[in-house]
Amino acid sequence: MTTTATVASLDDIGADPPDLTNYWHPVLESAEVTADAPIGFELLGRRLVAFREDGQARVLEDLCIHRGTALSLGWITPEGCIACPYHGWEYNGDGRCVRIPAFEPGSPIPSGAGVKSFATTERYGLVWVALADPVAPITEWPSGEWEDPNVEIWYSHRYSWHASAARTVENFLDVSHFPFLHDGLLGSRDQTVIGPSDVAETDYGFYVSYKALEPGGVHSPSGTEVHWEYFLWLPFSVHLRKGTPDGHSTVVSLACRPTNDDSNELFLWLSRNYDLGVDRTGFHEFTHEIMEGDRRVVESQRPVPLPVRLTEELHLRGPDAAALAYRRALGPIGGI
Ligand code: FES
Numbered sequence: 001m002t003t004t005a006t007v008a009s010l011d012d013i014g015a016d017p018p019d020l021t022n023y024w025h026p027v028l029e030s031a032e033v034t035a036d037a038p039i040g041f042e043l044l045g046r047r048l049v050a051f052r053e054d055g056q057a058r059v060l061e062d063l064c065i066h067r068g069t070a071l072s073l074g075w076i077t078p079e080g081c082i083a084c085p086y087h088g089w090e091y092n093g094d095g096r097c098v099r100i101p102a103f104e105p106g107s108p109i110p111s112g113a114g115v116k117s118f119a120t121t122e123r124y125g126l127v128w129v130a131l132a133d134p135v136a137p138i139t140e141w142p143s144g145e146w147e148d149p150n151v152e153i154w155y156s157h158r159y160s161w162h163a164s165a166a167r168t169v170e171n172f173l174d175v176s177h178f179p180f181l182h183d184g185l186l187g188s189r190d191q192t193v194i195g196p197s198d199v200a201e202t203d204y205g206f207y208v209s210y211k212a213l214e215p216g217g218v219h220s221p222s223g224t225e226v227h228w229e230y231f232l233w234l235p236f237s238v239h240l241r242k243g244t245p246d247g248h249s250t251v252v253s254l255a256c257r258p259t260n261d262d263s264n265e266l267f268l269w270l271s272r273n274y275d276l277g278v279d280r281t282g283f284h285e286f287t288h289e290i291m292e293g294d295r296r297v298v299e300s301q302r303p304v305p306l307p308v309r310l311t312e313e314l315h316l317r318g319p320d321a322a323a324l325a326y327r328r329a330l331g332p333i334g335g336i
């Protein structure tokens with residue numbers, strides 16, 4: 001893992017309250033960021049470009065200071081710099097222009113010749129970026145599943161949704177849609193009442209827990225008491241753990257890149273402490289079917305940004321407990 005920034009405290013970043021720029025966001029798979037070619041992407045509506053310099057993932061503004069060209073259309077030089085496709089200016093990973101081909105070699109480079117570079121790190125096979133000093137760490141798994149040799153954990157799915165990251169995460173936290181969108185997969189129309197849940201604030205966001213009886217026709221035997229737990233890491237990472245009395249634990253984890261106001265990139269991991277070494281195809285297809293059911297609905301929601309003011313939309317005490325906790329937590333840092 002390589003890191004080019006550390007976590008700042010609120011004191012360090014002054015009086016401005018943190019917003020979405022002050023968090024790490026997953027942006028690309030590590031394998032997509034190479035020393036062979038730059039790759040452009042968007043984060044919070046900002047055009048960025050990634051490349052690998054001396055093995056380290058670097059992220060710059062995708063905008064040449066000379067004439068505003070996208071650097072992602074350029075190439076990587078043998079020295080590991082990114083070259084602009086228009087007049088060939090070369091920038092290193094810090095965003096400093098180190099060569100202007102129209103000048104004689106050795107000529108001084110204008111002091112303003114540079115582009116903004118951003119804090120970049122790699123974790124869980126992804127590249128993460130913070131646009132401003134981060135105030136919180138990158139998510140961790142609820143019980144150390146990532147490092148646990150008795151658990152199988154793997155990166156499983158990636159999607160681009162035409163929906164806000166916050167609407168996407170809230171859907172992941174929503175349990176009362178199971179009998180409708182996921183009838184026969186996660187719930188049943190015969191069992192639509194949502195029991196009480198516990199919501200607790202944590203230093204990373206919040207935790208929600210509730211118990212439900214497994215309806216017939218889904219994955220555990222009918223009538224099994226299932227313990228559902230959500231671990232929400234602000235702003236857009238969440239782990240859903242399903243525990244059954246026989247000790248089986250399944251974790252579905254989601255982290256979203258807020259691409260811009262109306263689209264986001266979803267990265268998913270699956271983990272389980274049972275069926276080790278067993279073919280994963282069925283689990284993958286099951287998860288994909290659930291995600292596709294969710295996508296159709298979430299992409300239809302209006303307004304596109306998640307309303308974080310609780311006076312907007314209509315909330316149910318109890319069934320919407322997790323969504324309420326999310327909107328309350330997201331409000332101060334700004335929704336999307
Ligand atoms: S626009 Fe980039 S070098 Fe001229």
Ligand SMILES: [Fe+2]
Nearest residue numbers: 171181290294
């Ligand atoms: Fe769903």
